[in-house]
Amino acid sequence: MHKTTILLAEDEPALGQIIKESLETRDFNVLLCDNGEKALETYQTKSPELLVLDVMMPKKDGFTLAKDIRAIDDAIPIIFLTAKSQTQDVVEGFTIGGNDYLKKPFSMEELIVRINNLLNRTKVQKTSEILQLSEYTFDFPKQILQFQKEEPIQLTHREAHLLFHLVKNKNSVLERSLILIKLWGSDDFFNARSMDVFITKLRKKLSKDNSIQILNVRGFGYKLIC
Amino acid sequence: MHKTTILLAEDEPALGQIIKESLETRDFNVLLCDNGEKALETYQTKSPELLVLDVMMPKKDGFTLAKDIRAIDDAIPIIFLTAKSQTQDVVEGFTIGGNDYLKKPFSMEELIVRINNLLNRTKVQKTSEILQLSEYTFDFPKQILQFQKEEPIQLTHREAHLLFHLVKNKNSVLERSLILIKLWGSDDFFNARSMDVFITKLRKKLSKDNSIQILNVRGFGYKLIC
DNA sequence: AACCAGTGTTAACGTGTGTTAACCGATTAG
DNA sequence: CTAATCGGTTAACACACGTTAACACTGGTT
Incomplete structure (x- = not known):
């Protein structure tokens, strides 16, 4: 059976691992990257079906990354993980198209709900x-x-x-x-x-x-x- | 210019008023109801374009209300406001179609992002x-x-x-x-x-x-x- | 008014699907 | 070896669904 592949970009190792594992128990295939540049590479080579991007990351932040990827694919669902400090204006500008966002701290259930939600919308006959x-x-x-x-x-x-x-x-x-x-x-x-x-x-x-x-x-x- | 009308069902007066006013500053037209039955009535007479429903409400809870309204209109976007105690299963079951949910406490920015998100989606689909x-x-x-x-x-x-x-x-x-x-x-x-x-x-x-x-x-x- | 065409409902009967029961063989613990 | 348990197979069954046709209702036409 085909597992949905999710690209997860999160620079904090502990959090990244937790999310990765949680998603894997929900039968997703998870590619974890710890910075934006790696994430872009992985995106290009592995063609994930959904992106979960931390906004604050070294090398390339989540928004810039999303912009780059949007230039190639304007349909792929993106979920941003934002810290409290992020200004709301920036976030809002990105919550169009296939985007959503989650404010840290969040529960795994919340993330999974949003993932399924976005996947359902973009679902095509597999x-x-x-x-x-x-x-x-x-x-x-x-x-x-x-x-x-x-x-x-x-x-x-x-x-x-x-x-x-x-x-x-x-x-x-x-x-x-x-x-x-x-x-x-x-x-x-x-x-x-x-x-x-x-x-x-x-x-x-x-x-x-x-x-x-x-x-x-x-x-x-x-x-x-x- | 046409203002988007939002039906807000929230039984706690203080919170309801805050949300209403915040949304109004964002140029939404807000109909505030303090229980599920009133909300259903208002829905039928005023035809709002989006619903924000508190899950825990007297007379008729948010889920029941949503079910009733979904029977009439299965496209209208619905955002649920849930307290922490709500089990995630129930919430998840409702996060399909035009639905989303927000866990209390939430910031106004979060709510506004989700509202715009859902409104954008349904516009394209329509x-x-x-x-x-x-x-x-x-x-x-x-x-x-x-x-x-x-x-x-x-x-x-x-x-x-x-x-x-x-x-x-x-x-x-x-x-x-x-x-x-x-x-x-x-x-x-x-x-x-x-x-x-x-x-x-x-x-x-x-x-x-x-x-x-x-x-x-x-x-x-x-x-x-x- | 008599007729007609179109639409949806009711009725009658047939088929398909999933559950239960009965019976059996295979495997394993004592 | 014997009893207990688990699984395999078949058939009977109840009921959900499928199909066809007859029927009733509506609105329009002559």
Whole structure:
């Protein structure tokens, strides 16, 4: 599965690391830079989808950096992290287009909310949600599974989601309880039975290619190998 | 020059007055209400362009109020003012669409930035109600659906509205009950059957391009993908 | 008034999806 | 070896949704 890549420019190492880790637990891919120049380089080489920029930074401050990047890409969402001392006028001038800002100190929840907010607005159909599974093509948004050039199989919503999570964690174990909570809302006996049924269904639908297998790891969960 | 009208719902008189005056110096027209019910009334009679709602209010809290108003208008920007105690989950659930939130205490600059931010966004989005759907062109005001250069298909009022909401939420799930309340006024058995019929009609009319599909999400609603 | 076309609702019936149950085999602890 | 547990499979089931057609209502036309 495609992780959204976020460029984080923050010169204070401790804070940068905390934010980075917090975002990573939320399943973002985070590129941490400790000054504006590095951030610009990283932006150009790694093409992140969203920027979180500290305003006060050595080498190149957040606003100047944003200006430079805006000259190349005027759509990418930018979130500024500002200290109290920053004058409001400057901030305001930048809060147009895909921009937002957060005043330090802020909670991680606030940052995550703003990130998701901005991402939702600029979200376009992600080609990366069409996944290749050996000889199968799995289009998650369309809930379609196609073996080679055969007639595509329409998956149900549940099937698609379950498969999606399996693929996301392919070749590593996906915990039962995790998926039960995510798709069914709670890990109880009945939901677990229901999930078994869906595993069976997916196995059948994936049976045309025997290099793909959904393996059970007793007591832990499932592992999709391919 | 046209002043933007903002509805401010805040039960604490002192704070409400401060916010009102600050916004007025920024050339906004402010309608101050000290509870949710009054705010709903004011909304209906005065048609403000943006809402600033305190979450904790007597009579009708900010979230409930927002839900009610969203049923009528799903585009109007809403900013919630939340106390620290508010759980982040609830807040997050509301920070979609035209919503944002501010945690108390906040500075006036912060509020003004967010207001301008949301106003700018909705302005851009509002420009065109002629929507492109893969190979189809959908002119919502004219209720016309055209596939490539073929003869345009005239949609009925209901069809156009239903499609409009699907398109607006494309690639994400549009809740059944939401649309039932918005288009039919209430979510009951018969309206639900009626809606099914319209989904069928739309599917037929959109069938020329099979990259467009209206997928059902059992128990939740529909997802238009394209 | 009688007719008609267009629109939306209701009804009847059919299909699809997810849950539950029943039964079974496999694995592991005692 | 035996019992307990976990997972696999199939089928039955309930109910959400799909489809078609008949019906009712509206407003316009003759």
